[in-house]
Amino acid sequence: xGKWSRRAFITTGxxxxxxxxxxxxxxxxxxxxxxxxxxxxxGDAIFDIWLKISPDNTVTxxxxxxxxxxxxxxxxxxxxxxxxxxxxxxxxxxxxPSDKEFANYALARGYAAGDVDFPAWLIDTVDGFFFRAxxxxxxQITGGSTSVRTTGQFAMRVTGAxxxxxxxxxxxxxxxxxxxxxxxxxxxxxxAASQRTATYASFAAAAARLRLPAKPRLKSAEQFRIMGTSxxxxxxxxxxxxxxxxxxxxxxxxxxxAAVKASPVFGGTVRSYDAASVQDLPGVRKVIDLDxxxxxVADGYWQAKRALDQLPIEFDDAGNAGWExxxxxxxxxxxxxxxxxxxxxxxxxxxGDATAVLAAAEHVLEAEYRVPFLAHATMEPxxxxxxxxxxxxxxWLGTQNxxxxxxxxxxxxxxxxxxxxxxxxxxxxxxxxxxxxxVAVQAARVAAEVPYPVKLVWSREEDTRHDHYRQxxxxxxxxxxxxxxxxxxxxxxxxxxxxxxxxxxxxxAIDNQRIVYTVSKTHVPWGFWRSVxxxxxxxxxESFIDELAVAAGRDPYEYRRELLMNQPRFLAxxxxxxxxxxxxxxxPENIGRGISIHRSFGTIVAEVVDVEVVDGEVxxxxxxxxxxxxxAMHPDxxxxxxxxxIAYGMTAALxxxxxxxxxxxxxxxxxxxxxxxIDKAPVVExxxxxxxxxxxxxxxxxTPPIAPALTNAIYDATGIRIRELxxxxxxxxxxxxxETDVA
Amino acid sequence: xxxxxxxxxxxxxxxxPTTPLLWVIRDYVGLTGTKFGCGIAQCGACTVHLNGSxxxxxxxxxxxxxxxxxxxxxxxxxxxxxxxxxxxxWIDEQVPQCGYCxxxxxxxxxxxxxxNTSPSDADIDRAMAGIVCRCGTYPRxxxxxxxAAIALKTEPASGG
Ligand code: FES
Ligand code: FES
Numbered sequence: 001x002g003k004w005s006r007r008a009f010i011t012t013g014x015x016x017x018x019x020x021x022x023x024x025x026x027x028x029x030x031x032x033x034x035x036x037x038x039x040x041x042x043g044d045a046i047f048d049i050w051l052k053i054s055p056d057n058t059v060t061x062x063x064x065x066x067x068x069x070x071x072x073x074x075x076x077x078x079x080x081x082x083x084x085x086x087x088x089x090x091x092x093x094x095x096x097p098s099d100k101e102f103a104n105y106a107l108a109r110g111y112a113a114g115d116v117d118f119p120a121w122l123i124d125t126v127d128g129f130f131f132r133a134x135x136x137x138x139x140q141i142t143g144g145s146t147s148v149r150t151t152g153q154f155a156m157r158v159t160g161a162x163x164x165x166x167x168x169x170x171x172x173x174x175x176x177x178x179x180x181x182x183x184x185x186x187x188x189x190x191x192a193a194s195q196r197t198a199t200y201a202s203f204a205a206a207a208a209r210l211r212l213p214a215k216p217r218l219k220s221a222e223q224f225r226i227m228g229t230s231x232x233x234x235x236x237x238x239x240x241x242x243x244x245x246x247x248x249x250x251x252x253x254x255x256x257x258a259a260v261k262a263s264p265v266f267g268g269t270v271r272s273y274d275a276a277s278v279q280d281l282p283g284v285r286k287v288i289d290l291d292x293x294x295x296x297v298a299d300g301y302w303q304a305k306r307a308l309d310q311l312p313i314e315f316d317d318a319g320n321a322g323w324e325x326x327x328x329x330x331x332x333x334x335x336x337x338x339x340x341x342x343x344x345x346x347x348x349x350x351x352g353d354a355t356a357v358l359a360a361a362e363h364v365l366e367a368e369y370r371v372p373f374l375a376h377a378t379m380e381p382x383x384x385x386x387x388x389x390x391x392x393x394x395x396w397l398g399t400q401n402x403x404x405x406x407x408x409x410x411x412x413x414x415x416x417x418x419x420x421x422x423x424x425x426x427x428x429x430x431x432x433x434x435x436x437x438x439v440a441v442q443a444a445r446v447a448a449e450v451p452y453p454v455k456l457v458w459s460r461e462e463d464t465r466h467d468h469y470r471q472x473x474x475x476x477x478x479x480x481x482x483x484x485x486x487x488x489x490x491x492x493x494x495x496x497x498x499x500x501x502x503x504x505x506x507x508x509a510i511d512n513q514r515i516v517y518t519v520s521k522t523h524v525p526w527g528f529w530r531s532v533x534x535x536x537x538x539x540x541x542e543s544f545i546d547e548l549a550v551a552a553g554r555d556p557y558e559y560r561r562e563l564l565m566n567q568p569r570f571l572a573x574x575x576x577x578x579x580x581x582x583x584x585x586x587x588p589e590n591i592g593r594g595i596s597i598h599r600s601f602g603t604i605v606a607e608v609v610d611v612e613v614v615d616g617e618v619x620x621x622x623x624x625x626x627x628x629x630x631x632a633m634h635p636d637x638x639x640x641x642x643x644x645x646i647a648y649g650m651t652a653a654l655x656x657x658x659x660x661x662x663x664x665x666x667x668x669x670x671x672x673x674x675x676x677x678i679d680k681a682p683v684v685e686x687x688x689x690x691x692x693x694x695x696x697x698x699x700x701x702x703t704p705p706i707a708p709a710l711t712n713a714i715y716d717a718t719g720i721r722i723r724e725l726x727x728x729x730x731x732x733x734x735x736x737x738x739e740t741d742v743a
Numbered sequence: 744x745x746x747x748x749x750x751x752x753x754x755x756x757x758x759x760p761t762t763p764l765l766w767v768i769r770d771y772v773g774l775t776g777t778k779f780g781c782g783i784a785q786c787g788a789c790t791v792h793l794n795g796s797x798x799x800x801x802x803x804x805x806x807x808x809x810x811x812x813x814x815x816x817x818x819x820x821x822x823x824x825x826x827x828x829x830x831x832x833w834i835d836e837q838v839p840q841c842g843y844c845x846x847x848x849x850x851x852x853x854x855x856x857x858x859n860t861s862p863s864d865a866d867i868d869r870a871m872a873g874i875v876c877r878c879g880t881y882p883r884x885x886x887x888x889x890x891a892a893i894a895l896k897t898e899p900a901s902g903g
Contacts, residue, residue, distance in 0.1 A: 232837065239842030240830040242776015242816035246843060249775035257770065282759060300758065302766040379780055379788065379843040379877040428778070428843030429877050460781045636837060640883070644840055647879020670785035670875065679868035681881035 051080065051159050057187050057201040058090045061156065071233040071637040076156050078633060082226040083160030083219060086200070087187040093234070161216035163207070170206035171198065221631060221692060228690070230636035235426075247397035247425040250385040250455060256285060257301035258446050258456040259308040262293035262466050265663035266523045267318035270294055278307040287311065288446050295446050301457055317663055320523045325472075325659040325666075328522050329370060332474045332495040335520040340493060345516035348497075348504055352512030354480075357489040361480030365551045368477075369540045369723045373658040374470035374529055375665075375673060380428020381463040382439040385455040386447035388413070393420045393444055398427030400435040408437040409444035420444070431648070432528030436468045464673055465665040468527025469658055471496055475504075475540040480512070485552030487563065488512060494540065495520045500600075503533035506541050507570050507599065508563035524660060530648050531700040534600040538704030539653075539711070539725065542596035546712045547721065556712060557583050557595050569628055569691055570597060573604045577626035580687050581608035590614050591621070592717025596709040603629040603696030607646070607705040609682075611713040616733030620650065620682040620710065628689040629696040638698050639686040645702025646684055651676040653707035654727050745809050749774065750818025760806035764798075765789045767805045768815060776816035776846045780875065787874030790847040791815050797854040799873075816846035819853060829853055832891035840878035847874045852888050861892050 052060045061080050077093040080086070164184060171189045172179035175196060183190045190197040221228070238244035263269060273294050275287035283303030288295045294313050298304035339345045358364055384397040386409075393415055399405050402422035410417040427434055443456040458466070473495050480489035489512040492504060497517050504515050529535060549559035557578050564570045574597050578584075587593055590612050597606040605628075610621040625642045632638040655674040659666045667673040711722040718732055744755040749772060756771045768777050768791065780788030782801045789801040792814040820827035826834075829849050839845045848871070855862055855870040862870070867888055876884070 232834065235842070236834055236837060236839055237822065239839040239845050240833040240849060241819070241821040241826070242774070242846050243821070244842050245775070246778075248779065249769075251773060251775070300762070300766060300770050302759075302762045302770075377877060379778075379786070379841065379875065381779065426843075427841060429841045431877075457779070460783070640837065640840065640880075643882055644879040647881065648877070651879075669783055670781050671783065675786075675875045675877065676879065676881075677872045677875060678881040678884060679872040681879070684882055 053204040057199040074233045078226045080156040080160040083157045085184040166207035166210045170203040248383045250396040252453040255453040258295045258297045259304040260295040263315040265317040268315045271314040271316045273313040281307045321663040323663045339518040348515040354489040354491045354512040354514035357512040358480045362483045363481040365479045370474045373472045375467040376433035378429030383457040384443035386443035387453035388447045396423045405437040405440040412441045413448040431530045461668040470529030477544040479548045504537040531703040534704040538598040539707040542708030573606045577606035581624035592713040594712025596705040598704045600701045601697035603701035607709040609709040609713040613717045626687045630693045641698040642686045642702040643684045649703035649706035749813045764803045765800040787847040790850040828891040828894040832887040836887045838883040844876045
């Protein structure tokens with residue numbers, strides 16, 4: 001906890017109505033690179049969590065995290081309640097406001113001291129907060145998998161334990177008994193010897209005057225009462241009767257609707273359009289030039305959309321209209337070739353002397369893999385409702401980064417950032433897409449031109465064509481084997497690097513490794529996509545290790561085992577998945593089985609896929625998943641995240657392809673960017689290991705291993721090695737058992 | 744004015760008769776439980792019942808639905824009037840993640856259970872393949888439907 005406590009402050013105060021508040025905040029460290037753009041200014045203190053105890057003994061925690069469906073509020077509440085020994089039935093978690101002022105240290109202190117009214121519950125972010133928190137603690141991770149491991153571990157638990165300790169000390173003072181003799185359970189303190197009991201609330205005011213321990217002692221796993229169980233998620237009831245409010249469900253008095261069309265070619269701008277031609281259509285209010293896009297505002301969304309569809313718009317293509325997908329891959333290949341011969345690659349990792357060992361190796365296996373761009377395709381298309389009034393701008397939407405959105409919107413309409421308020425709603429899927437503020441900027445600009453609130457909604461076509469895409473890539477491998485089939489060297493050269501740094505690393509004991517990359521820019525915008533770079537590198541590395549196993553004449557599971565002998569955590573996860581899947585049993589005809597293992601965001605996941613391939617048709621029968629995230633706070637939630645991550649990765653592996661045609665995205669909607677459906681969804685079995693190691697994420701780590709486990713299974717079934725995704729591009733109708741490209 | 748009957752309540756809306764029912768339900772009637780996902784009958788987020796059968800409201804002109812019985816997720820049941828067995832099963836199995844697709848999932852499942860009281864996996868696949876869930880809740884949707892089917896057999900439906 002050392003790093004944590006140096007940059008944190010824990011404070012208490014008594015607010016109106018006898019409410020006692022305990023607060024913990026983290027001060028953010030330096031920012032850098034991509035994440036820096038998404039967060040607040042250097043030196044800003046970061047609002048973290050507040051805990052209040054009301055006179056009726058209810059406990060409320062205020063957390064800076066959006067609920068995207070990962071059950072984060074429930075899990076965070078569990079962590080707090082357990083350390084606090086609070087009454088689970090009377091504990092509530094609410095989202096903190098995203099008001100930038102609220103993130104300010106001075107204001108936070110004022111609030112804690114009771115100077116400021118409790119604002120309406122809105123929120124801060126998963127990603128936004130997470131970046132700050134992890135940076136504050138000197139960690140190097142990105143993505144949304146970390147609310148539990150950062151806020152939960154470093155704030156909820158600490159706050160709960162600190163508050164509990166202060167409450168016990170206050171009780172000990174009042175009852176004049178040693179604090180060690182006191183017990184706490186369900187928000188009640190008891191002293192067995194004197195048979196006294198009293199509620200937390202009755203000691204809260206006294207506790208608030210005590211100095212809170214900076215490093216309270218946390219429970220050990222054996223002492224957990226709530227962590228590690230699976231209570232029902234609090235957000236679910238509203239999601240079964242239509243009452244959950246997503247951004248797109250925002251309704252304001254006098255609200256109008258906007259449809260928008262941006263230049264199909266990335267980088268393009270609006271050259272001209274004929275507003276007069278749609279001005280008289282029913283309901284149309286205004287046509288607005290947004291530089292790179294045109295918006296039509298109307299009384300109803302359908303009216304806006306219809307008018308927009310009829311509006312002739314000419315775009316300038318910024319010289320990017322020549323790009324075809326084939327050119328992009330060609331450029332990647334050329335840039336790889338050029339930097340390989342010039343020797344100017346960027347280095348990820350270099351151990352031993354892979355180049356020399358490969359030159360002398362008995363067998364060298366070479367392979368090249370590629371993956372396409374991918375869109376996020378959140379189920380709820382991008383949308384934002386904006387209202388500019390009284391020198392203020394209010395935004396309603398689901399976002400992973402409210403403070404960043406407010407900042408970007410403010411800049412776009414030339415407002416002070418503190419004049420923009422984001423009201424965060426449920427997110428109809430995030431997956432990284434809702435960390436990008438483009439739709440909020442558009443909505444703010446439209447709203448700045450009209451005197452009423454406007455709900456701007458992207459069509460699915462707009463959403464598919466104007467994403468921040470998972471990057472396309474090529475990755476080349478050379479593996480060196482000796483005559484006995486031992487793996488001596490691993491050489492990997494790939495194009496483009498985003499985040500996290502360690503995504504291309506392998507856990508295997510191969511002495512000579514060289515992992516390098518070359519930057520090859522295109523005009524297609526990139527973004528965080530569930531598990532970010534892990535989504536491609538796990539496919540590359542776990543496919544190639546499978547190829548090496550085949551080349552060495554070994555069973556892919558046994559081969560991995562041997563190379564993981566010094567990695568007991570990996571080994572345990574691999575063994576569990578293999579055992580539960582029945583690895584080694586004879587399989588029926590047409591069924592293949594594949595395995596893979598990958599660590600991302602601190603969590604190790606192994607997956608075993610059983611696939612049936614008949615007449616070229618792939619049918620995934622079952623996925624067995626083993627996961628070690630250190631400790632599963634909410635095992636059912638962990639299983640749900642594995643199921644979800646697997647479906648997301650499987651969708652991409654089977655079908656996912658965004659390709660560029662004439663500078664623009666060729667796909668547009670679910671008919672040409674297909675999604676996994678229930679009739680193709682496999683049974684998923686999740687097995688959890690609580691190793692007690694530091695906590696890892698849950699939302700993303702299920703995704704990376706599925707593509708290679710699936711293509712390895714297809715190889716097992718057909719002898720066809722898939723080196724380019726998606727799988728549907730391949731003709732699997734002709735079984736082919738050759739493929740040992742050993743030179 | 745187009746007369747509509749939604750969840751047993753009469754409405755009259757002044758819209759172009761070709762406007763998709765989805766936008767009328769959401770923007771004019773103000774029931775936002777029915778979702779927009781694709782607009783081209785590919786995802787099922789907009790599924791409502793028209794005289795008890797599931798339809799894609801994003802491609803159904805409002806005039807087609809005039810004076811017919813329309814049911815949306817809000818009319819299926821809620822905590823006050825009693826949850827539909829599917830809604831209860833969805834809570835028991837902890838089905839939703841982001842939740843955005845779930846109105847469509849539940850409306851489709853409700854129509855399935857109307858005609859098939861003990862659906863097999865294959866029946867579920869057939870009836871539910873039109874409804875996309877980007878969060879991959881399919882294994883739990885299957886369990887939820889089976890659980891609700893059992894509940895429906897042991898006690899008659901309420902709230903639906
Ligand atoms: S919105 Fe109607 S099917 Fe997708
Ligand atoms: S629960 Fe998110 S799309 Fe289905």
